[in-house]
Amino acid sequence: MTTVAAYAASAAKAPLERTTIERREVGESDVLIDIKFAGICHSDIHQVREGWGEAIFPMVPGHEIAGVVSAVGSGVTKFKVGDRVGVGCMVDSCRECENCEAGLEQYCLKGMTGTYNALDKNGEPTYGGYSQQIVVDEAYTVRIPDGLSLDVAAPLLCAGITTYSPLRHWNAGPGKKVAVVGLGGLGHMAVKLAHAMGAEVTVLSQSLRKKDDGLRLGADHYYATSDPKTFEELRGTFDLIISTVSAPLNFGAFLSMVKTDGALVNVGAPEEPISLNLFSVISGRKTLAGSGIGGIRETQEMLDFCAEHGIGAEIELIGASEINDAYERVLDSDVRYRFVIDTATI
Numbered sequence: 001m002t003t004v005a006a007y008a009a010s011a012a013k014a015p016l017e018r019t020t021i022e023r024r025e026v027g028e029s030d031v032l033i034d035i036k037f038a039g040i041c042h043s044d045i046h047q048v049r050e051g052w053g054e055a056i057f058p059m060v061p062g063h064e065i066a067g068v069v070s071a072v073g074s075g076v077t078k079f080k081v082g083d084r085v086g087v088g089c090m091v092d093s094c095r096e097c098e099n100c101e102a103g104l105e106q107y108c109l110k111g112m113t114g115t116y117n118a119l120d121k122n123g124e125p126t127y128g129g130y131s132q133q134i135v136v137d138e139a140y141t142v143r144i145p146d147g148l149s150l151d152v153a154a155p156l157l158c159a160g161i162t163t164y165s166p167l168r169h170w171n172a173g174p175g176k177k178v179a180v181v182g183l184g185g186l187g188h189m190a191v192k193l194a195h196a197m198g199a200e201v202t203v204l205s206q207s208l209r210k211k212d213d214g215l216r217l218g219a220d221h222y223y224a225t226s227d228p229k230t231f232e233e234l235r236g237t238f239d240l241i242i243s244t245v246s247a248p249l250n251f252g253a254f255l256s257m258v259k260t261d262g263a264l265v266n267v268g269a270p271e272e273p274i275s276l277n278l279f280s281v282i283s284g285r286k287t288l289a290g291s292g293i294g295g296i297r298e299t300q301e302m303l304d305f306c307a308e309h310g311i312g313a314e315i316e317l318i319g320a321s322e323i324n325d326a327y328e329r330v331l332d333s334d335v336r337y338r339f340v341i342d343t344a345t346i
Contacts, residue, residue, distance in 0.1 A: 001025065005346045006131035007320050008058040012050040015324045018346065021060060021127050023135050030135050031079050032071035033087065038129035039064030039155040039313070040339040042185060042246055043269070045327050047117050051271040055117050062129025062341075063089040063115040066144060066154040076138045084144040086303070088157035089293045091115050091126060091140045103295040105140075130323065132346055142300045145307035152312025155185065155338040156303060158293065159313060163190035163242060164302040166265045166291035167197060170240045174198040179234075179241040179257065180219075183210045185330075186244035186267060188314055188337040191217045194242075196309040202238070204230070204254075213336065217314070231256060236284075244268045251288065252280040263287040313338045319345035 001022040008019045026032050044061035046052050065087040069079050079085060093100050093108035100108050113120055116128030127134075144153045163186055172178050178199040180190040187203070194201045195218025202221040203214040211222040223230045234257045241258060243249060245268045255264055263286065281288055294302065306312065314337040318326055326339040 002133070004131055004133045006060045006127060007323055007346060008060045008127075008130070009048045010058050012055065012057065013048070016048070016061075016130070018320070019058065021131060023133055026071050026073050026135055028073045028075040029137050029139065030073045031069050031076060031085065031138050031141055033065070033067040033085055033134050033136060033141070034070045035065055035067040035129055035132055035134060035343045037066045037151045037154040038062040038341045038343055039158065039315075040323070040326055040330065040341065041155075041158050042330055043158070045330060046246070046269070046271065048327075052269070056119070056125050059117055060127035060130050061116055062131070063087070064154045064157045064159070064340075065115070065129035065134065066150040066157070067134075070133070072138075078138045079141065079143070084146070084150060086142050086144050086153060086157045087115060087129070087134060087136050087140065088142070088161060088299055089115055091136050092120060095139075103297040105295045106293045130320070130341060130343075130346070132343055140296060142296060142303060145304060147307035147310070148303065148312055151317060151340055152315055153303070153306075154340050155189070155313035155315065156306055157299070159186045159189045159338060160193070160306060161294040161299045161302050162186055162267050162292070163244070164193050164305070165294035165298055166242055166267060167194055167240075168298070169291065170263050170265065172197045172199045172240060176200070176239045177202070177237060179204050179238045181205075181225075181241060181243040181249070181254065182245040182268065183214050183337070184244060184333060185335070185338045188213075188217055190242050190244060191219050192311050193305075195219070196305070196311060202234075204241070210336075236260070238262055240265065242267060246270055248272050248274050251276050255280040255286055255288065258284065258286045260284045261286070263289055265289045265291050267291055313340075315340045317342055321345065
């Protein structure tokens with residue numbers, strides 16, 4: 001075991017504080033990664049504050065990890081010391097079920113192992129990226145192309161793949177009209193990616209406060225959902241709406257903007273249950289769906305796509321001592337558009 005510095009919450013809703021954790025020895029198929037940058041995802045806050053249910057403490061959040069390989073196990077073939085790599089939301093899965101064999105490890109039928117707030121196959125808790133090092137099986141590690149800086153690449157490991165996967169699955173591209181609900185950490189990536197795929201992109205935000213940013217990032221149109229006229233004007237417009245917000249929506253109103261045979265896909269996960277009048281999907285053969293992250297193969301595909309198109313996250317780099325303040329700012333929507341921790345400050 002190796003002792004490394006980290007930031008952890010000792011209990012639900014407790015502030016994150018500097019501590020040390022134990023990392024396992026590098027096994028035959030493992031890589032040891034010196035973490036350089038770790039993104040702050042809204043889901044970190046949900047889990048630290050038990051918004052999604054009972055959690056494991058102490059908790060070291062962080063599943064947007066970018067770093068450099070500093071050691072490899074004897075059986076490792078994908079990576080060598082010095083390689084630039086990333087780790088996203090999962091570090092293992094059963095590897096045997098139908099979904100794992102199809103490259104959909106994120107939907108492992110036995111449950112994938114989360115990068116943090118999970119138990120590994122030995123029953124030990126996993127600890128995430130708010131730390132200086134991590135040991136991960138090479139099969140759940142991806143390569144960060146040279147064209148991407150590590151700091152702006154880190155959020156791609158969650159915010160990037162979480163939006164790329166549904167855009168690809170629902171065939172965003174030329175001739176398609178795609179709307180993105182919310183211009184935050186996930187939403188700004190959805191706009192960049194949908195634009196690069198060739199879709200006509202609209203942002204649906206509560207206000208027009210970030211309109212200039214939205215257009216700069218690649219949106220063709222920008223509407224305020226606080227204006228009832230928006231829903232009238234855009235009725236039946238979109239092939240695909242990606243909702244990135246973590247607050248409950250009026251799903252009937254948003255579904256009214258979806259074309260016949262179109263889809264409203266949720267990647268934001270509200271803590272509260274939703275209610276829905278089923279006529280809003282029956283009328284127009286519409287789909288209300290959800291999407292998680294991507295599998296390892298798709299995550300690598302996303303990183304390569306981002307490098308090819310010069311896409312990174314819009315970030316605000318912070319020191320580890322600013323994590324608790326950053327959490328409050330995320331809740332106040334006061335970040336453009338992703339906090340990234342410089343882990344040298346841990």
